Amino acid sequence: MRNISKVGFIGLGDQGGPMAEAIAEHGYKLHVWARRPASLAAVAAVPHAEHDTVASLAASVELIGLCLRDDTDIWNLLDDQRLLANTAPGTIIVNHGTGDPTEAERIGAHVADAGAVYLDAPVSGGSPGARARTLTTFVGGPADTFRAAHPVFETFSDTVRLMGPVGSGQLTKLFNNALTITNMKNAEDILAMAAQVGLDLPALIEVIGTSSGGSAALHALGTDITPSLAEHLHPLMRKDMQHFAHAVRRRGACPDEVLARGEAGASGLVEAARLLTY
The missing domain is CATH 3.40.50.720 (NAD(P)-binding Rossmann-like Domain)
Structure with a gap:
């Protein structure tokens, strides 16, 4: 070597x-x-x-x-x-x-x-x-x-x-990102609902983070993803979901449901980040 x-x-x-x-x-x-x-x-x-x-x-x-x-x-x-x-x-x-x-x-x-x-x-x-x-x-x-x-x-x-072989790294990363971005949609929905019923969002994120409901997406929303970073990230997330859908279709599978949820996760990122700054 x-x-x-x-x-x-x-x-x-x-x-x-x-x-x-x-x-x-x-x-x-x-x-x-x-x-x-x-x-x-x-x-x-x-x-x-x-x-x-x-x-x-x-x-x-x-x-x-x-x-x-x-x-x-x-x-x-x-x-x-x-x-x-x-x-x-x-x-x-x-x-x-x-x-x-x-x-x-x-x-x-x-x-x-x-x-x-x-x-x-x-x-x-x-x-x-x-x-x-x-x-x-x-x-x-x-x-x-x-x-x-x-x-x-x-x-x-x-x-x-x-x-x-070449291409496998990208395919794996796209599956990773699809799971992350669809999980982001889950976190966004739950946090918005928690705010509606009056829960303390930082406390909720902290306690769920050590529980069975924790995820990398929830942790990122509670720590690293500021509104300004979310503005930068959400178009990249959309791009990754399009790459994911294209790659899956070329290999004979149907990405439509995952794609729709991922695009919704990207669309809701800025609003979720702003919610956590209030």
Whole structure:
């Protein structure tokens, strides 16, 4: 198994920034590029090399982690910004964002044609999990490449699992997100009803959180999801539910009921977050 020492990272947002920081903390030589110079503050506390171009970063590392908004951003880096054209043969390219499993297969084939290797490795746990280094990483791709990248993933994860070939990581993440978002709808409905009958909502969330009715969705509503964060999250949740529905339909199952509940959960997120600030 090859030993990776030089890691590139692009996408230094609320989740990607702490992931990159964790990689450097564990002794890897971290190389970064950012569209906005302000984003580089995320890794200011750890040793790193900054690059002016994606191409320069690509030529300097053995593994490149991408934590971006959607698959279109991946394509832009690979081709328009010449990431693939500047990677050495065998370079591992990892997508930690959430996207479409079929698109992951297309990207994987495109990367392979260029002589590199692709892993789709979306993560669960959000920015709190990234800061705590407790993310779950769902991986799709070749087993030998997974083994090589595994120590890097462990720097920011407490669970790392190979789920199958390229696309399997995304499919697993979409099922995870569908369950989270539909559970969010349950929590939103219960909290709204509890407010109507006069229950103390913070106290309710705390006591249910240690009881059989507890869930990650309920905990997140009671802690991390502020109204401003909810404004950011709910369109991402809608996007993930559409990816989920598309992936399920392509594989011969019917997502309609789960999709409707998930979209309702996304729609109600801002109102639920506001309810808990009163």
